[in-house]
Amino acid sequence: DAGITQSPRHKVTETGTPVTLRCHQTENHRYMYWYRQDPGHGLRLIHYSYGVKDTDKGEVSDGYSVSRSKTEDFLLTLESATSSQTSVYFCAISESPGKPNQPQHFGDGTRLSIL
């Protein structure tokens, strides 16, 4: 299994509080991704990174920011959490995304509940 650790695995917080989720990889892969999973929507891309300090927005980036100061860590921050951000968040990594033999590998997810 790809070495991907997401933390925390579960979190309950209140509306308006800041929340940071961490994705840590030991594979030295260049590309990292944050997705959210919601019923009826599958997984949707929030942000992605193609190198240290290189990030860009995905399909559902509003209300989220990311940072990548080291190859192994990709942080997702909810500046002021809202109930609509209650979801399961997945991190994924890829060595060379343009090559199908090297697909994305996923972490086990973080279940975030915002009350």
Next chain:
Amino acid sequence: GDSVTQMEGPVTLSEEAFLTINCTYTATGYPSLFWYVQYPGEGLQLLLKATKADDKGSNKGFEATYRKETTSFHLEKGSVQVSDSAVYFCALSDPTTDSWGKLQFGAGTQVVVTP
């Protein structure tokens, strides 16, 4: 933009039954197609993939054929087991239009296999 549509679930089957999960896609370029599986409480695992028309991906008794003429990538298994109970996601990435390996997912199909 690119999109993936897969059949609604849940799909409930008896052990040893034949499984088909339909997946169709729209894409502007020449996508690679994937099936991912998610077991309860876990992240997504790549089940199989196909990178060009008429390619057949296979793994663990599952098969899917990339049909460009019908823009489909249906997943099949001849004899399911209780351990195949999971959520299955069809996904695509299009390296001809996106250099970052972003995946577009279907909504997911839950499969429940009963003894």
